[in-house]
Every structure is written in structure tokens, then in C-alpha cells.
Amino acid sequence: MEEKKFRGDLLKGYYKAVKKFWGVKGLKECEEYVGIKMDDIKNTRWYPIKYHSKMHRFLGEKGEIYVIRAARYAIQDLGMLSYLVRFVSYERLLKKSPKSYQDTFDYGSIEIDLDENSALVKCKDVVTTEYTCLAWKGVFLGGLDATNTKGTVEIIDHKEKRDEDCFLKIEWE
Numbered sequence: 001m002e003e004k005k006f007r008g009d010l011l012k013g014y015y016k017a018v019k020k021f022w023g024v025k026g027l028k029e030c031e032e033y034v035g036i037k038m039d040d041i042k043n044t045r046w047y048p049i050k051y052h053s054k055m056h057r058f059l060g061e062k063g064e065i066y067v068i069r070a071a072r073y074a075i076q077d078l079g080m081l082s083y084l085v086r087f088v089s090y091e092r093l094l095k096k097s098p099k100s101y102q103d104t105f106d107y108g109s110i111e112i113d114l115d116e117n118s119a120l121v122k123c124k125d126v127v128t129t130e131y132t133c134l135a136w137k138g139v140f141l142g143g144l145d146a147t148n149t150k151g152t153v154e155i156i157d158h159k160e161k162r163d164e165d166c167f168l169k170i171e172w173e
Contacts, residue, residue, distance in 0.1 A: 009104075156169045
């Protein structure tokens with residue numbers, strides 16, 4: 001079985017969050033823990049999932065809230081795209097989520113069941129650590145932030161690290 005991979009821009013976004021939260025000292029500690037330096041990461045290059053998993057564990061050991069906060073921050077660290085997405089509805093952003101997922105990860109999938117001002121998000125075959133579902137909560141909260149939409153994201157099925165799916169309920173105004 002081939003090793004799972006993800007794109008470097010995601011890890012770089014997490015590193016930027018770490019630097020924002022804990023400064024250069026925290027960034028250096030994180031780089032040592034994860035095993036790769038932020039400056040060595042190429043945005044479009046694919047990396048083994050072990051780095052992503054180590055990042056989640058680093059953040060989770062600081063407190064589960066940091067997994068959510070870092071994912072929320074990383075998803076908004078998109079440069080010009082971050083500016084443009086502010087003019088898109090949250091529903092449209094959700095509809096594009098499955099494709100965005102495939103552009104970032106080479107395993108698993110995301111399915112979005114939309115209703116009026118709510119959605120059920122099915123993250124399938126995505127869980128790599130006990131913190132993965134918390135990170136997905138942060139991602140979808142970050143999408144609310146990026147589109148200036150008020151709403152909530154709730155994990156409705158938080159699987160343990162050996163299970164591979166998690167489900168979230170999103171509601172917005």
C-alpha cells in the first residue's frame with residue numbers, strides 16, 4: 001500500500017499558525033518535533049502524511065483548542081485567494097470543498113450534504129490521528145471566517161485514531 005500524502009502549502013500554513021501562537025521559539029520547537037523545517041517546504045510538493053500527523057500531535061499536546069485554531073488559521077492563509085473568497089457564499093465554498101480536498105490530499109474524500117443554511121460533512125478515510133476531526137472543525141470554522149459568515153461547526157461523530165471517518169454538522173445564518 002502506497003503511503004498517504006498531502007501538499008506542502010497545508011503544512012506551511014500550520015507552521016505559520018504555530019509561529020503566530022508561540023513565536024520563533026515555538027516554531028523551532030515545532031520544526032524539531034515534526035522533523036522538517038518550514039523554509040524547506042515547497043507549497044506544491046507532496047509530503048508523507050507523517051508530517052501532517054506529527055503537526056496535529058504537536059498542537060494537540062499543547063491543547064486540543066490549538067488543533068482547531070491552527071487549522072482555522074491555516075485555511076485562511078491563502079494569499080489573494082483568501083481575499084477573493086470573501087465575495088463567495090459559504091454554501092458555494094462548501095460545494096467546492098470536495099475538489100479542494102482532492103487537490104490537497106491523495107487519500108480519502110469529503111462529501112457535503114447541503115440543506116438550507118446547514119450541511120452535514122462526511123470526511124471519509126481521512127483520520128490519521130486522534131486530532132484529525134478537531135482539525136476539520138477548524139477548517140470549516142475558517143471557511144465561515146473567510147466568507148464573513150456567522151455559524152457553528154459541531155463534530156457529531158468523533159472517531160478515535162484507528163477509525164477513519166468523522167462527521168460534522170455546520171449551521172450558518
